[in-house]
Amino acid sequence: MKKLSIFLLMAGLLGSCKMDLDQQPISSATSDTYFETTNDFVQGLNAIYNSTRGYPDRLMNLSETRSDNLYAVSDGGVRDWEGINSFHKTIASNPYVIEAWQTNYNGIFRVNNYLEQLTANGATAISDANLRNRMEGEARFLRAFFYFDLIRYFGxxxxxxxxxxxxxxxxxxxxNVEELYAFIIEDLNKAINALPAPSAYAAVDKGRVNKYAAKMLLGLVYMTRSGPTLGVEGAGLNSNEWAKAVEQFNDVVNSNEFSLLTSYNSVFDYGNERNKEVIFNIEYSSGANPVVGATFPWVLVPDNWFNSLGLATQGGLTIRPVSEDLLKLYDASDGRKTFSIQQGYTYGNxxxxxxxxxxxxDVTKVPASRTDWPINYIVFRYTDLLLLKAECVLNGAAGSTAMDVDAVVNQIRKRAGLTTELANVTKSQLMDERRREFIxxxxxxxxxxxxxxxxSVMKAWITKDDVAKQMSAFHVNYVLYPVPQSELDNSPGLYTQNPGY
Known part of the structure; x- marks a missing residue:
């Protein structure tokens, strides 16, 4: 599959553009990038988007694998994800942890340089003020996106x-986290004022950040701030801003730009990208040179399964099993289980x-290169927004429990093939539904x-599911990851390591 996307445009700039866009940690940032024409600014913006390329892989390695959804202890040699899954204290040099810090700061460096160049040269290089304003909005959204990712992992x-x-x-x-959040919120509010609706983009620019993606991120920021502090300097501030989140989510709903699809499977269909559920996705393009396709489809998939189908080895290596606890949460008739989970395989002996x-x-779409999968990654989808709004209502924000919680949950359950309707949905039931939906x-x-x-959940889960007795005891400090050792070494004494590591 080959499509025109922001990453296909980006492929050309990485091969020939005069700008220095190599990845670098924040400790080695420089300022030798410059822009003179509209095309320079287009390419520079695409390079910022390029810093999102590994985001879905990061979610699977640092979030999904960290949770009670996977029992990913080592099977046939020590893997980098084992320390993530098993709560090891010695993961400050883990490549997944380092990647999260360095790639996000690489993106931030690119945004900072871009905005400075836009201020200095934008009016001369870009005659269209609306385009110039939109470009600034895209860059500010992405900077907020990178910083929010950093806060959730590192505090x-x-x-x-x-x-x-x-x-x-x-x-x-x-x-401190409060200062970081203030900066994120300022960037997002400016982005919201500058960005168009997705339907306003020309065909060549479909897939770029839109106003409602910024509103959804802002709503999620307010929700995350509203969570408890847990006694750590992490993402939760106990700020009780559920109503502010709902305000943002309502604007997305009332835009009528998005809707639930009738089929769960079709949300992820390779032939149905940018469907009505997609609020924001990361765009990939297969067949480009250099390669700008996706790698996330195989991250949680063992190579032997591909081999059992006569397909080439990808990169998942050994299995990261779905936890027994999650499996038992699905009804037999739940189509999300059938679609999302492979129940074993046979390969040779x-x-x-x-x-x-x-x-x-999609086994019919396996590319020639394992780094060139032809599918976008949905970062924000409409189902998520509706369930997040329901969570806000259950936390005291204005709304109807019957319409904004029960009706939404039952509509999503019905789409999955479940016939039993729920009434007076609790927070626990809502979180169970999210767990099934977003596996x-x-x-x-x-x-x-x-x-x-x-x-409480992780301690109980480890006791129940850690049959191999390989996992360390969970401590609340582990809601944060350690500052990478490489960053501590670059500036001795500047940073204090997060507690627990």
């Missing part, structure tokens, strides 16, 4: 809002009975933290 991080030389960057300490997530795999999408870990149940 306090350095707040850098301009391009600084490496010597200065190495002396910038971690800002290997008979694998444990289930795994195959949600994003493999990386929401569960953050749901547990936001809901304040992460410690």
């Amino acid at each position: 306090k991080v350095p707040l850098i809002d301009k391009v600084v030389p490496a010597s200065q960057a190495k002396n910038i300490g971690r800002s 290997v008979v694998e009975t444990r289930p795994f997530v195959k949600k994003f795999v 493999g999408e990386g929401t569960r870990w953050f749901d547990l933290i936001r809901g304040g149940t992460v410690e």
Whole structure:
């Protein structure tokens, strides 16, 4: 499959553009990128989008694998995800942890440089003021997106809002979470005022950030802030801003730009990208040179399953089984289970009975290169927004329990093939529904933290599901990841490591 997308445009710039866009940690940032024409600004913006390319893989490695959805202890050699799943204290040098910090800061550096260049040269290079305004909105959304990702994984991080030389960057300490949130909210409000609705984009620009993606992210920011502090300097501030979140979500609903599809499977259909449920997705393009396709479809899938189908090895290596606890949560008639979970396989003399997530795999679309899968990743979808709004109502925000909670949950259950309707849905039932609906999408870990149940749930789950006795005891400090050791080494004494590591 080949399509025109922002990443296909980006492919050309990475191969030939004069700008220095190589990835680099924040401690080695420089300011030698410059823009002179409209095309320079288009390419520079595409390079910022490029920093989102590994986002779905990160969700699966650091969120899905961390949660009670997967029992991903090692099977045939130590894997990088084992320390993530098993709550090891010695993961400050884990490549997944390092990637989350460095890639997000690489994106932030690109945004900072881009906005400075837009201020200095934008009016001369871009005659269309509306285009210039939209470009700024896209960049601000993406900077907020990167910082929000950092807060949810690391808590306090350095707040850098301009391009600084490496010597200065190495002396910038971690800002408190309240200050980071204020910066994110400011960026998102400016983005909302600058961005169009998705229907207003020309065909060549479909897939770019839109006004309602910014509103959904802002609503999620308010919800995350509203979660309990849990005694750590993490994402929750106990701020009780559920009503502010609903205000943003209502604007998305009332836009009539989005709707639920009648089929769960069709949401993820390779032939149905950018469907009515998609509020924001990360765009990939198969067949480009250099390769700009996706890798996330196989992250949770063992290679032997592809081999059992006569297909080439991808990169999932060994199995990361779905937990027994999650399996038991599905009714037999729930179509989401059938679509999302593969119940074992046979390959040669290997008979694998444990289930795994195959949600994003279409075996008829396996590419020649395992890094070139032809499918976009849905970051925000309408089902998620409706269930997040329901959560806000259950936390005291204005709304109808019958219409905004029960009716929404039952509509989603009916789509999955379930006939039993629920009444007076509780927070616990809502979270169970989210768990079934978003398996493999990386929401569960953050749901547990936001809901304040992460410690009790994870402790009980480890006791019940850790049959191999390989997992460490859970401590609430583990809602955050450690600051990468490489960053501590770059600036000795500047950062204090997160507690527990």
